[in-house]
Each structure stands twice: as structure tokens, then as C-alpha cells.
Amino acid sequence: MNILIYGAGTIGCTYGWQLAEAGHDVSILVREGKKQSIEENGINIHCTDYRGGQKRIENIVFRPKVIEVLSSENNYEYIIVSVGCDNLKSVLPILSESAGKAHILFFQNMWNDFDEIAKYLSSDQYFFGFPFMVGGGRGEKGLNAIISDSKYSKTILGEANGDTTPRIQKIAKAMGTADLKPFISNQIITWLVPHFAFIAGFSAGVIKAGGTMKAFTANSEIIKEAIRSVREGFLVCSKSGINPKMEKVNKLYYLPLWISVPVVKKIFGNEAMCLMFDGYLKHSKNEIKKMLEDILEDGKMYNVEMPYLKRLQKSVMDSTK
Structure with missing residues (x-):
């Protein structure tokens, strides 16, 4: 699938890297002025991966496609929005104008943001999830990513109305091929x-x-x-x-x-x-x-x-x- 990661932090980049490793076409939307540097140098990820009951440490350079501006004529099937909840309001006007036909997965902490999202997007444009498989932060030399193997760690996905739709099934399958343990919830809110x-x-x-x-x-x-x-x-x-x-x-x-x-x-x-x-x-x-x-x-x-x-x-x- 053709997937855009909106939010070039540890969560977004690690999920993007894992989806790319599973064969998906992944792009990252970055802030203005960052595109050239990432295209030239890639994104350094220091990953500690606990999946499979073994601790594996990798240092990789992730080289996704990079964009600075999202066009409404894009051909992304999914846009995964992985930004801090304090940045959500700044993202919504851009998605309203430029998401095109992409399915939008809000992949972050959510509280009373649902009415705000509904002001900008129709309900058939988006669904929700949470990246409970991955954590970490930014270090001096790049991103420090942790991929958990705890029984509590899953990639939670769900439609607001609880339906198991084709788009949920399709992104869950993609997460599964990347060993990101998808779990479809019928009560995601x-x-x-x-x-x-x-x-x-x-x-x-x-x-x-x-x-x-x-x-x-x-x-x-x-x-x-x-x-x-x-x-x-x-x-x-x-x-x-x-x-x-x-x-x-x-x-x-x-x-x-x-x-x-x-x-x-x-x-x-x-x-x-x-x-x-x-x-x-x-x-x-x-x-x-x-x-x-x-x-x-x-x-x-x-x-x-x-x-x-x-x-x-x-x-x-x-x-x-």
C-alpha cells in the first residue's frame, strides 16, 4: 500500500520503517526545510526490539520518500497521523484541504478532540488507533525506538462506530505483515x-x-x-x-x-x-x-x-x- 506518515517523530518513523520493511510504499511528511537533509542522510533509528522474546539492537538508516507539502491530488491510500495531541489543531486544516481520498488514521492520545475533528473532516474520512507497540524518543544521533513484546502491547485500531470495515481490515493486515500485532477494537473511543x-x-x-x-x-x-x-x-x-x-x-x-x-x-x-x-x-x-x-x-x-x-x-x- 501507499502510506504517508504525518509526523516524523519516533512513533511515526518506527511504524513507517517497519511497514516499509514489510513491503509497503512509505512516505514521510516533514517540516519545511528538512526534506533535503533527510533525503541525503536518511533517518537514523537506534532500535531495541524485544519481539520474539529476544532483545535485538539495530542501528539503521531509514530512507523513506519525503515530502514537505501535502497535495490534495495525492495518491496515498492511508495517512497515519502521529503527532502530539498538542499539535492536532494545527494539522486538521491541512488534512481538510489536502487529504484527498486517503483514509486518515489518527494514531495518538485522544481526549475531547472528536468534535474538533468532525469540524474539518467527514466521518467516512477517518478512524482511530493507538501505537502501543512502539515507544522511545529523540536522541543526539537520531531516534531511539523501543518495540515491545509485552502481552499488553498491541497496535490498537477501530472505527468510531465499532464496525469492522474493509479499511480497518486492510490496515490491520498491513500491521500484521510488519509484526506490529494489530488488534481491532469495537469500542475504540x-x-x-x-x-x-x-x-x-x-x-x-x-x-x-x-x-x-x-x-x-x-x-x-x-x-x-x-x-x-x-x-x-x-x-x-x-x-x-x-x-x-x-x-x-x-x-x-x-x-x-x-x-x-x-x-x-x-x-x-x-x-x-x-x-x-x-x-x-x-x-x-x-x-x-x-x-x-x-x-x-x-x-x-x-x-x-x-x-x-x-x-x-x-x-x-x-x-x-
Whole structure:
């Protein structure tokens, strides 16, 4: 398939590289002024790959096709939008004018963005997903990518209405050929919105613990604070009509803390999970700030008390002073 990656960060480039390795025609949309450099030098990816139960380290130069401007006359079958949620609003007008006939996969953290997307695009133009297989961040010499083999790690895909459409099946097949473990959800919105609350609460907890997952998993009190903040976010989800308990994975955060804290330590003490979170947090504090602001703003609208989330928000703000 002919696929455009919109967002040349670690997630987009790693998925693009893996799809290209599987035989797909992959292009990357980059910021103005970056095209020549990438065409000449490629994109350096230092990848730690845990798939298959073995840790493999690769240093590769990914050489996709590169564009700086998206034309409405493009012939892409899919556009995978992998930008920070704090950049979504700047992307939507461009997609509205120039996506053409491509199917748009929004591949990022999502909270209350669905009405905003609907202002620019018709519902038959887009669907949703989450790149839960890949993490990492940008390093001095390129991108540091982690590909997880955790049983919790999948590439989540789904239509907003829950249908399993041909376009979902086709992109899932492509992800499967690239060994990116596609999982088609019939309740993708119910998956995405609570996941946003989880990422916001846990990221803030890691930052408060010192900025690394290792420090976070060693601190039971901060884990408790993060879990309680996630519960506050889940309550906001419930007030908005989305029930987090409909997703099995979220039930962990409703358990008594004496049960949930050790489980969190075990799951997130995994080496790949630690590296994925640590890489993300190095360059995503602005996105995390926005995520916390969004949850707190909606919580205020629904009269939800959020003392733990506010406390963690202060830690994030203090860390950037």
C-alpha cells in the first residue's frame, strides 16, 4: 500500500520503517526545510526490539520518500497521523484541504478532540488507533525506538462506530505483515479516552518521582498518588458518558491499592516498558501539560474533585521551571 506518515517523530518513523520493511510504499511528511537533509542522510533509528522474546539492537538508516507539502491530488491510500495531541489543531486544516481520498488514521492520545475533528473532516474520512507497540524518543544521533513484546502491547485500531470495515481490515493486515500485532477494537473511543487519563496520571507520577520509570516503580507512595489521579480522570470519563470499566485493562486501577500497587510495579518494571516511558517523557512535557489541563478543565465542568491530579500537575509545572 501507499502510506504517508504525518509526523516524523519516533512513533511515526518506527511504524513507517517497519511497514516499509514489510513491503509497503512509505512516505514521510516533514517540516519545511528538512526534506533535503533527510533525503541525503536518511533517518537514523537506534532500535531495541524485544519481539520474539529476544532483545535485538539495530542501528539503521531509514530512507523513506519525503515530502514537505501535502497535495490534495495525492495518491496515498492511508495517512497515519502521529503527532502530539498538542499539535492536532494545527494539522486538521491541512488534512481538510489536502487529504484527498486517503483514509486518515489518527494514531495518538485522544481526549475531547472528536468534535474538533468532525469540524474539518467527514466521518467516512477517518478512524482511530493507538501505537502501543512502539515507544522511545529523540536522541543526539537520531531516534531511539523501543518495540515491545509485552502481552499488553498491541497496535490498537477501530472505527468510531465499532464496525469492522474493509479499511480497518486492510490496515490491520498491513500491521500484521510488519509484526506490529494489530488488534481491532469495537469500542475504540472507550479505549482511547480512559487511556488518555491513564497516560496523563502515570506520566505526571513518573515526573514527580524524578523522571524515570525505575524511580517511579520504586516509590509506592507516588504510585498510589498516580493511581488515585487516574481514578479521578476515569470519573471524568464516566461523567462524559464513557465507562472505563468496559475495558478490562482499566479494572486494575479500581482494585484496592494493596493489590494494584504491586501489579503496577510488576507490569511497568518490565525493561521495555521502562525504556518506552522514559524515552517519551524526555521530550513530551508540553503534551503532558496539555493532557492534564484538558482533564482538569473537563473535571471542573462536571464538578469532579481532583486533588491528586492537581497535585501531580503542580509537580509537572515545577519540573519545567
